[in-house]
Amino acid sequence: MISENSPIILSVNDLTANVDGTQILKGMNLEIKAGEIHAIMGPNGSGKSTFSKILAGHPAYEVTGGEVSFLGQNLLELEPEDRARSGVFLAFQYPLEIPGVSNLDFLRVAYNSRQKHQGLEELDAFDFDELVQQKLDVVKMDAAFLHRSVNEGFSGGEKKRNEILQMALLEPKLGILDETDSGLDIDALKIVADGVNQLSNPDNATLMITHYQRLLNYVVPDYVHVMANGRIIRSGTKDLALELEERGYDWVLDEAAAGVA
Amino acid sequence: MSIQVSPTLPDVESEIRSELGLSGSAQKRQACLSRLLELAIASPSPASWLQSLRDRATAQVQSQSFPSNRNEGWRFTDLSDLLGIEFAAAANSSVQLADLAAYVLPEAEHSRLVFVDGVYAPHLSALSHLPATLQVGNLAALAEPDELLSYLAQQSGADELFTALNTAGLSDAAVIVLPKQLVVDPPIHLLFVATGGDPRSAQADQRPTLTQPRCLVVAGVNSALTLIEDYVTLGSGVCLTNAVTEIWLAENVQVNHTRVQRDSLAAFHIGKTAVSQARSSRYIGNALSFGAALSRHHLEIYQTGEQTETTLNGLTMIAGTQVGDLHSAIALTQPYGTTRQLQKCIVGDRAHAIFNGKVLVPRAAQLTDAGQLNRTLLLSPKARVDTKPQLEIVADNVKCTHGATVGQLEADEVFYLQSRGIDAASARRLLVYAFAYEIIDQIAIASLKQTLCQFITSHTD
Ligand SMILES: Nc1ncnc2c1ncn2[C@@H]1O[C@H](COP(=O)(O)OP(=O)(O)O)[C@@H](O)[C@H]1O
Numbered sequence: 001m002i003s004e005n006s007p008i009i010l011s012v013n014d015l016t017a018n019v020d021g022t023q024i025l026k027g028m029n030l031e032i033k034a035g036e037i038h039a040i041m042g043p044n045g046s047g048k049s050t051f052s053k054i055l056a057g058h059p060a061y062e063v064t065g066g067e068v069s070f071l072g073q074n075l076l077e078l079e080p081e082d083r084a085r086s087g088v089f090l091a092f093q094y095p096l097e098i099p100g101v102s103n104l105d106f107l108r109v110a111y112n113s114r115q116k117h118q119g120l121e122e123l124d125a126f127d128f129d130e131l132v133q134q135k136l137d138v139v140k141m142d143a144a145f146l147h148r149s150v151n152e153g154f155s156g157g158e159k160k161r162n163e164i165l166q167m168a169l170l171e172p173k174l175g176i177l178d179e180t181d182s183g184l185d186i187d188a189l190k191i192v193a194d195g196v197n198q199l200s201n202p203d204n205a206t207l208m209i210t211h212y213q214r215l216l217n218y219v220v221p222d223y224v225h226v227m228a229n230g231r232i233i234r235s236g237t238k239d240l241a242l243e244l245e246e247r248g249y250d251w252v253l254d255e256a257a258a259g260v261a
Numbered sequence: 262m263s264i265q266v267s268p269t270l271p272d273v274e275s276e277i278r279s280e281l282g283l284s285g286s287a288q289k290r291q292a293c294l295s296r297l298l299e300l301a302i303a304s305p306s307p308a309s310w311l312q313s314l315r316d317r318a319t320a321q322v323q324s325q326s327f328p329s330n331r332n333e334g335w336r337f338t339d340l341s342d343l344l345g346i347e348f349a350a351a352a353n354s355s356v357q358l359a360d361l362a363a364y365v366l367p368e369a370e371h372s373r374l375v376f377v378d379g380v381y382a383p384h385l386s387a388l389s390h391l392p393a394t395l396q397v398g399n400l401a402a403l404a405e406p407d408e409l410l411s412y413l414a415q416q417s418g419a420d421e422l423f424t425a426l427n428t429a430g431l432s433d434a435a436v437i438v439l440p441k442q443l444v445v446d447p448p449i450h451l452l453f454v455a456t457g458g459d460p461r462s463a464q465a466d467q468r469p470t471l472t473q474p475r476c477l478v479v480a481g482v483n484s485a486l487t488l489i490e491d492y493v494t495l496g497s498g499v500c501l502t503n504a505v506t507e508i509w510l511a512e513n514v515q516v517n518h519t520r521v522q523r524d525s526l527a528a529f530h531i532g533k534t535a536v537s538q539a540r541s542s543r544y545i546g547n548a549l550s551f552g553a554a555l556s557r558h559h560l561e562i563y564q565t566g567e568q569t570e571t572t573l574n575g576l577t578m579i580a581g582t583q584v585g586d587l588h589s590a591i592a593l594t595q596p597y598g599t600t601r602q603l604q605k606c607i608v609g610d611r612a613h614a615i616f617n618g619k620v621l622v623p624r625a626a627q628l629t630d631a632g633q634l635n636r637t638l639l640l641s642p643k644a645r646v647d648t649k650p651q652l653e654i655v656a657d658n659v660k661c662t663h664g665a666t667v668g669q670l671e672a673d674e675v676f677y678l679q680s681r682g683i684d685a686a687s688a689r690r691l692l693v694y695a696f697a698y699e700i701i702d703q704i705a706i707a708s709l710k711q712t713l714c715q716f717i718t719s720h721t722d
């Protein structure tokens with residue numbers, strides 16, 4: 001939902017970054033306002049996951065230039081955990097398994113660390129249980145998953161649902177979904193998309209990263225950006241996604257190359 | 262970080278050096294062994310029938326020398342810190358049940374045997390919930406010990422130096438004899454307490470002590486038992502624990518055995534677990550090693566009948582300058598045997614873990630299936646592990662696998678947790694816990710599981 005006067009949540013200016021000495025991001029620019037849903041699409045290897053991990057603060061990536069401001073704050077100087085507590089959430093392409101740590105305990109530790117950071121009340125096991133039960137509905141998840149180890153033995157779809165459950169609990173200002181649709185069958189995709197829609201509101205923003213247009217049928221973006229070779233080469237509305245679906249990426253790449261040349 | 266996944270050639274220089282200093286250090290080692298043997302022999306001999314066993318073991322010790330790094334089996338585990346220590350026998354101590362509160366397991370509240378410095382402590386033990394047909398108690402008090410003579414100190418490997426040293430001083434022992442068909446419900450908790458340097462000890466000068474706990478389990482056909490063998494120290498003085506446990510499984514027996522070594526950091530711990538498995542028996546052994554400046558555990562399995570199953574889970578978690586050594590040997594001697602071994606090590610600071618896992622599959626052991634995996638987590642750049650699988654396979658129709666992995670905490674894993682608002686230190690603690698949990702989860706006793714989980718969390722930073 002676009003509204004001109006909404007506050008800016010994320011502003012990325014000319015961001016460049018390396019991994020292991022190789023430049024991956026070559027000048028990213030992006031502005032996201034409250035209430036908006038953005039999608040970044042692009043061929044494999046274009047730097048989409050790199051961009052999302054840099055926003056979340058992954059230590060393997062070295063920012064070499066540019067700025068990222070999140071709610072007016074310099075995001076790049078925050079530790080990953082402080083970014084999370086301030087309202088950045090990254091739903092992982094490949095969520096990790098943590099044997100021996102119950103999903104419920106994990107969710108509560110994560111929830112309370114955010115509460116504490118924001119000066120809000122931490123919940124004991126009893127109250128938290130009540131809260132989490134409500135949130136399970138968002139992704140139609142069975143309560144049995146709470147008592148299993150985090151992601152251990154979960155199917156691909158269950159892992160992705162668990163990511164959205166975490167997002168539902170942490171109520172981020174910016175939810176970044178990296179390939180949340182990959183590996184999901186159509187039923188799971190609908191559940192996940194439905195969850196994302198429920199969580200979207202005028203005060204927060206969502207950035208979806210995807211290779212396919214499919215997800216965008218269910219979570220309709222306000223803006224679609226095409227990323228290639230470390231930068232955004234074209235931006236448009238949801239129609240751009242449909243056009244990409246029909247014609248592939250080559251024409252955008254060609255046009256961008258022609259424009260540069 | 263130093264990782265040693267295969268044997269290397271002995272260090273020639275150090276060999277020459279030790280050649281030159283041979284007489285001096287060899288003398289020291291001999292003196293140390295003589296002193297330990299002297300202490301062993303001086304322990305009271307409760308019955309004449311034990312004396313010949315003790316005498317034979319004494320001769321076995323006398324025919325051997327104290328190990329140095331030049332012995333292949335002791336290459337990484339240096340006992341020279343023991344050499345200068347003037348060990349003494351432990352004096353009587355006045356340990357009360359309240360002193361052991363942290364170690365009492367509710368599940369075994371009425372099935373617990375406590376030994377203090379190797380001596381049976383009836384006032385700390387509680388046996389009321391055990392079936393009458395089960396013989397349990399200490400060796401010295403047994404009425405008819407004759408039938409035990411075919412089991413006590415009769416496992417292969419009984420002549421190994423430290424095992425023989427224990428036998429040479431054999432006085433008290435925890436003895437559990439299960440008649441055939443008996444299934445014992447409550448877990449039996451054997452708590453071996455060393456009081457080295459403990460203020461409650463009557464010993465005024467608090468000299469370093471030698472204690473030699475001993476345990477014998479003889480399980481008759483079709484019987485079943487859950488056993489916890491628990492080594493703890495009160496106080497923080499120097500002590501050497503040299504423990505031996507022998508377990509005999511008759512046909513179709515099931516034993517679930519958890520061994521916990523949580524001695525103080527001033528302690529030295531040498532331990533032997535020897536298990537003999539008859540046909541169709543099942544042994545599950547969980548060995549957890551956390552304590553001691555230096556620990557060495559010999560874990561020996563002898564499958565003596567067909568279709569035996571052995572599951573070994575191990576966790577060594579050490580830090581500081583600790584050395585933790587597991588030498589396991591599994592002998593599959595009959596067809597259709599299976600073994601599963603998972604040994605995990607968590608090594609922090611400058612600590613050094615050693616795993617040597619021998620698996621013997623002679624020609625007779627056809628159609629056997631042996632799997633071994635050692636996984637190590639190094640938590641600091643100076644932490645070290647030496648791991649060596651040693652498969653000796655002669656039979657041709659068998660399935661044997663082994664593997665060793667050595668890693669650090671993955672940055673991606675820590676990052677995943679951080680991205681959920683968990684700080685880096687807590688994230689690491691959680692991941693170490695998760696690594697250990699796979700082993701802890703195998704323990705059948707809920708309260709012990711919980712205690713060890715807390716221990717692990719509080720020992721990670
Ligand atoms: N750790 C790394 N070391 C070297 N190259 C990397 C690393 N991570 C990613 N890359 C490279 O960065 C580029 C972008 O990768 P990525 O961000 O995963 O792309 P996308 O998510 O768009 O498929 C790829 O060429 C990839 O090979």
Ligand SMILES: [Mg+2]
Pocket residue numbers: 048049050093179
């Ligand atoms: Mg990607």
